[in-house]
Amino acid sequence: MxxxxxxxxxxxxxxxxxxxxxxxxxxxxxxxxxxxxxxxxxxxxxxxxxxxxxxxxxxxxxxxxxxxxxxxxxxxxxxxxxxxxxxxxxxxxxxxxxxxxxxxxxxxxLPLAKLMVGLNQNLVKIETSKAFTPLERNVIGMLHHLVYQQDAPFYNRWMHSAQHSLGAFCSGGTIANMTALWVARNRLLQADGDFAGIAADGLAAGLQHYGYSKLTVVVSERGHYSLSKAADVLGIGRKNLVSVATDSDNRIRIDELRKTCEQIAKEGGKVLALVGVAGTTETGHIDPLDDMAAVAEEVDAHFHVDAAWGGATLLSEQHRPLLAGIER
Ligand SMILES: Cc1ncc(COP(=O)(O)O)c(C=O)c1O
CATH class of the missing domain: 1.20.1340 (dopa decarboxylase, N-terminal domain)
Incomplete structure (x- = not known):
C-alpha cells in the first residue's frame, strides 16, 4: 500500500x-x-x-x-x-x-460485471472473444425465438452462421431505433440497375433513382425522441418523422395512421417505416401492433417496433399477447 x-x-x-x-x-x-x-x-x-x-x-x-x-x-x-x-x-x-x-x-x-471486466473480451472479432461470440449468437438466437418462434432446424442452420446474423445487440434504445431504421432505409433504397444502393451512392442518388421526393417515418405522438435523432442521423430529416394522434389510452389511432400515410403519398413522399411503440416511455401503453403491421403491408412500408421499454413483456405467458404482431 x-x-x-x-x-x-x-x-x-x-x-x-x-x-x-x-x-x-x-x-x-x-x-x-x-x-x-x-x-x-x-x-x-x-x-x-x-x-x-x-x-x-x-x-x-x-x-x-x-x-x-x-x-x-x-x-x-x-x-x-x-x-x-x-x-x-x-x-x-x-x-x-x-x-x-x-x-x-x-x-x-455485481460479481458478473466484475467477471466481465476482468475477462475484457472484444466482440469485434472472434480472435478477441472466442467463446463470447458463440454466446452472443446464442442469446440473439434465444431473443429471435422469443419473437419469431421458428423451429429447431432454423436455429441449427442460422444461429452460428458466420455469414448471417439473426439480429444485432445494441447498447440501448436509441441505437436500436437507429439501427432498425438504417436497415429499413438501406433495404428500401437498395442497389438497382445503375444505382449501387444508398450505402454506396448516398441518399440524394437513392431518392432520385427511385423517384421519391422524401422519406418519412410515422409514429404515434407518444414515440420516443430518439426516433427524431435517428431521422436526423439517417438523413431523413426530423420534420419527416410524422406523428399520429393517439386515443384515450395513448395508443396510435389506426384511422389517423391511414390518413397520414395517404397524405404522405399524395405529396410524393414515401413512407419508409411505421414505428409501433411497445411500451410508451411515460405510460407503458402498447400500440395495436397487429393493426399497424396490416397498414404497413398496405402502404408497403417497413414495420419497426420500439420495444426498448416493454419488450421483456414477451417473457410473460400471460401478457405476451399484448405484443401480438411484433413478429410482423
Ligand atoms: C420507448 C423507448 N425507446 C427508446 C428509448 C431510448 O433508450 P436509450 O436511453 O437506451 O437510448 C427509451 C428510453 O427511455 C424508451 O423508453
Missing part, C-alpha cells in the same frame, strides 16, 4: 502494482472492494449522503479543465471519488427511491 500522497513514479514497481498485484487489502481501494462485495446496499447507504448539496457546489468539484500533471495511484484518487462523486450520487437502490427506469439492480450483476 502506498502512504497517502505517495508519488506514482514511472517505474517497473509501479507497473507491477497497477497490472499484477492487487493493491494491498488495507488500501482504500481494497477496503472499498471488500465492502462492495460483502454488502453493496450497506456500502451505498453509508457512502451516499442523503443531505442535498446544491448543484453549483458539486460543479465546483469538477471545474478544472486541465488534465492533472501529477500522477496518482487509484487508491489515493478513490478518496476523492468517495467524497465528491459517490457521496452525491443518487441512491437509486434505496427502498425509498421511486423511479420507473433506474432502480435497484439484482445482486448477481
Amino acid at each position: 502506498s502512504p497517502k500522497n505517495d508519488i506514482a513514479e514511472v517505474s517497473q514497481e509501479s507497473l507491477y502494482r497497477i497490472f499484477t498485484i492487487p493493491e494491498a487489502p488495507d488500501s482504500t481501494l481494497g477496503k472499498i472492494e471488500k465492502h462492495l462485495s460483502e454488502n453493496l446496499m450497506g456500502f451505498l447507504g453509508e457512502h451516499i449522503v442523503a443531505r442535498e448539496k446544491p448543484l453549483q457546489e458539486i460543479e465546483r468539484d469538477f471545474d478544472k479543465s486541465q488534465i492533472p500533471e501529477e500522477p496518482q495511484f487509484v487508491s489515493d484518487h478513490t478518496e476523492f471519488l468517495l467524497d465528491k462523486l459517490v457521496a452525491h450520487s443518487v441512491h437509486t437502490a434505496s427502498p425509498r427511491f421511486i423511479g420507473h427506469m433506474t432502480s435497484a439492480l439484482p445482486y448477481f450483476l
Whole structure:
C-alpha cells in the first residue's frame, strides 16, 4: 500500500502494482472492494449522503479543465471519488427511491460485471472473444425465438452462421431505433440497375433513382425522441418523422395512421417505416401492433417496433399477447 500522497513514479514497481498485484487489502481501494462485495446496499447507504448539496457546489468539484500533471495511484484518487462523486450520487437502490427506469439492480450483476471486466473480451472479432461470440449468437438466437418462434432446424442452420446474423445487440434504445431504421432505409433504397444502393451512392442518388421526393417515418405522438435523432442521423430529416394522434389510452389511432400515410403519398413522399411503440416511455401503453403491421403491408412500408421499454413483456405467458404482431 502506498502512504497517502505517495508519488506514482514511472517505474517497473509501479507497473507491477497497477497490472499484477492487487493493491494491498488495507488500501482504500481494497477496503472499498471488500465492502462492495460483502454488502453493496450497506456500502451505498453509508457512502451516499442523503443531505442535498446544491448543484453549483458539486460543479465546483469538477471545474478544472486541465488534465492533472501529477500522477496518482487509484487508491489515493478513490478518496476523492468517495467524497465528491459517490457521496452525491443518487441512491437509486434505496427502498425509498421511486423511479420507473433506474432502480435497484439484482445482486448477481455485481460479481458478473466484475467477471466481465476482468475477462475484457472484444466482440469485434472472434480472435478477441472466442467463446463470447458463440454466446452472443446464442442469446440473439434465444431473443429471435422469443419473437419469431421458428423451429429447431432454423436455429441449427442460422444461429452460428458466420455469414448471417439473426439480429444485432445494441447498447440501448436509441441505437436500436437507429439501427432498425438504417436497415429499413438501406433495404428500401437498395442497389438497382445503375444505382449501387444508398450505402454506396448516398441518399440524394437513392431518392432520385427511385423517384421519391422524401422519406418519412410515422409514429404515434407518444414515440420516443430518439426516433427524431435517428431521422436526423439517417438523413431523413426530423420534420419527416410524422406523428399520429393517439386515443384515450395513448395508443396510435389506426384511422389517423391511414390518413397520414395517404397524405404522405399524395405529396410524393414515401413512407419508409411505421414505428409501433411497445411500451410508451411515460405510460407503458402498447400500440395495436397487429393493426399497424396490416397498414404497413398496405402502404408497403417497413414495420419497426420500439420495444426498448416493454419488450421483456414477451417473457410473460400471460401478457405476451399484448405484443401480438411484433413478429410482423
Ligand atoms: C420507448 C423507448 N425507446 C427508446 C428509448 C431510448 O433508450 P436509450 O436511453 O437506451 O437510448 C427509451 C428510453 O427511455 C424508451 O423508453
